[in-house]
Amino acid sequence: MKKWTELEPGAVVLEAGSSARFKTGSWRTFKPRWVPENCIQCLMCWLYCPDMAVKVVDGKMTGFDYDYCKGCGVCARECPGKQGKKAIVMEPEGK
Amino acid sequence: MGKIVAVTGNEAVANALRQADPDVCSLYPITPQTDIVQRFSSFVANGLVKTELINAESEHSAMSAAIGAAAAGGRVITATSSQGMALMWEMLHIASGMNLPIIMPLVNRALSAPLNIHGDHSDGMGARDTGWVQLWSESAQEAYDNTIMAFRVGEHMDIRLPVMVCMDGFIVSHSIARMEYLEDGEVKKFIGPYVPKNPLLDIEHPKSFGPLILTDLYHEYKRLQHEIMGRVKNVVLQVSDEFARLSGRKYGLFESYRLEDAEIALVILNSAAGTSKDVVDELRGKGIKAGLLKPRLFRPFPYEEVGQALKHLKAVCVMDRADSFGGYGPMFMEISSAMYQADGGQRPRLINKIYGLGGRDFMPHDARGVLLELVEIAKGAPVRTVKEYIGVRE
Ligand code: SF4
Ligand code: SF4
Numbered sequence: 001m002k003k004w005t006e007l008e009p010g011a012v013v014l015e016a017g018s019s020a021r022f023k024t025g026s027w028r029t030f031k032p033r034w035v036p037e038n039c040i041q042c043l044m045c046w047l048y049c050p051d052m053a054v055k056v057v058d059g060k061m062t063g064f065d066y067d068y069c070k071g072c073g074v075c076a077r078e079c080p081g082k083q084g085k086k087a088i089v090m091e092p093e094g095k
Numbered sequence: 096m097g098k099i100v101a102v103t104g105n106e107a108v109a110n111a112l113r114q115a116d117p118d119v120c121s122l123y124p125i126t127p128q129t130d131i132v133q134r135f136s137s138f139v140a141n142g143l144v145k146t147e148l149i150n151a152e153s154e155h156s157a158m159s160a161a162i163g164a165a166a167a168g169g170r171v172i173t174a175t176s177s178q179g180m181a182l183m184w185e186m187l188h189i190a191s192g193m194n195l196p197i198i199m200p201l202v203n204r205a206l207s208a209p210l211n212i213h214g215d216h217s218d219g220m221g222a223r224d225t226g227w228v229q230l231w232s233e234s235a236q237e238a239y240d241n242t243i244m245a246f247r248v249g250e251h252m253d254i255r256l257p258v259m260v261c262m263d264g265f266i267v268s269h270s271i272a273r274m275e276y277l278e279d280g281e282v283k284k285f286i287g288p289y290v291p292k293n294p295l296l297d298i299e300h301p302k303s304f305g306p307l308i309l310t311d312l313y314h315e316y317k318r319l320q321h322e323i324m325g326r327v328k329n330v331v332l333q334v335s336d337e338f339a340r341l342s343g344r345k346y347g348l349f350e351s352y353r354l355e356d357a358e359i360a361l362v363i364l365n366s367a368a369g370t371s372k373d374v375v376d377e378l379r380g381k382g383i384k385a386g387l388l389k390p391r392l393f394r395p396f397p398y399e400e401v402g403q404a405l406k407h408l409k410a411v412c413v414m415d416r417a418d419s420f421g422g423y424g425p426m427f428m429e430i431s432s433a434m435y436q437a438d439g440g441q442r443p444r445l446i447n448k449i450y451g452l453g454g455r456d457f458m459p460h461d462a463r464g465v466l467l468e469l470v471e472i473a474k475g476a477p478v479r480t481v482k483e484y485i486g487v488r489e
């Protein structure tokens with residue numbers, strides 16, 4: 001832990017990308033589950049996720065990074081899915 | 096050489112802001128500050144400054160925009176009064192906590208309720224604990240000079256803090272007085288180009304402002320803030336010295352008026368200090384050893400220096416144009432603390448008068464009455480009440 005004499009005034013974080021070290025996944029009470037058969041790869045989930053927890057590989061949705069997903073459910077709400085069936089469903093954590 | 100003019104306090108301050116040519120001004124008008132931002136807006140419209148003007152939808156937004164612009168890396172100003180600053184309150188702490196040197200004239204006005212637009216110090220005193228540097232001004236000249244110096248103080252690399260420059264609403268902001276402007280070029284040279292620190296717009300060096308800091312480090316960050324505030328006094332003195340060489344006008348942490356050989360004194364801020372100095376002179380003419388101390392740097396408060404300046408006195412009245420309901424007046428609390436800590440345990444007897452709330456006139460007879468009461472206390476008369484309202488209909 002840093003001493004006060006070692007801190008940057010104004011609490012400015014000078015290191016880029018350091019939020020990767022701050023895992024927000026432990027707050028979750030609901031978790032999103034991806035249902036690939038209903039996915040149309042529109043990437044709305046990726047666009048809306050506030051924690052960059054939608055894992056996209058080669059331009060395709062591949063699932064969630066649960067170290068960072070805080071379970072807000074925004075992705076599930078925005079997901080259009082296929083034929084009225086959501087490709088993301090929220091389930092209670094630990095189920 | 097400067098130009099001698101007859102202007103209002105608001106006009107003087109607006110011109111100081113014009114001369115500083117800030118990058119961004121975010122504003123919301125409020126009486127009695129309106130005149131400053133109205134004049135500044137016309138400077139922008141007429142191309143006299145290169146400032147980006149943001150008409151915010153509230154003071155909370157004006158301060159928020161100022162914070163964003165300052166973090167981005169610009170020289171930023173705003174101005175306010177009373178309720179406007181009360182609405183900014185949340186953001187005032189953020190500006191100082193992020194070490195953003197925003198410069199803000201505060202045209203002192205009473206707080207509601209009851210609604211009142213006239214001058215008292217409730218707004219500025221309410222911002223005492225926000226982490227802003229506060230410079231207080233007796234006259235249009237002092238408000239102008241303090242505004243110019245505020246840029247150098249706030250932007251100093253040792254501190255990087257927001258500064259509010261206080262002057263009395265209407266009494267100074269709307270009264271025409273003789274004063275001296277510095278040349279535009281002199282001010283430009285004195286203030287210098289803006290040097291940003293950790294600007295967000297430096298995209299080669301990405302950074303974040305406003306992180307979440309919990310029990311593990313918050314206490315350490317506040318310790319650092321305390322340390323930085325401790326450096327302000329020296330910066331103010333250094334900038335004031337340089338300013339004296341430029342303008343011939345000398346400023347310290349406070350003004351001592353006939354204090355060295357005095358036995359009794361008033362401690363009084365802003366415009367009422369002018370009235371009181373006349374009365375001090377009058378009583379001196381009658382052989383009464385009266386003096387006056389007018390604070391200038393109120394945050395951080397120069398406790399040791401004020402303690403030294405007052406400790407030889409027999410009796411002092413601290414005059415407050417604001418009340419801390421259920422407490423003593425805010426200035427009295429500072430002076431009491433300064434005197435309790437003063438070297439040698441020698442200290443005057445202290446009383447506190449609340450005067451001039453909501454713009455109630457402070458007249459020479461008010462100052463005279465208090466000083467004559469101090470004469471009796473200095474001779475050993477008992478203190479009737481420590482804190483008392485004066486100039487009030489009983
Ligand atoms: S639940 Fe919220 S945090 Fe988790 S992936 Fe969906 S949008 Fe992102
Ligand atoms: S929003 Fe739904 S359908 Fe679109 S990519 Fe994400 S999971 Fe698939």
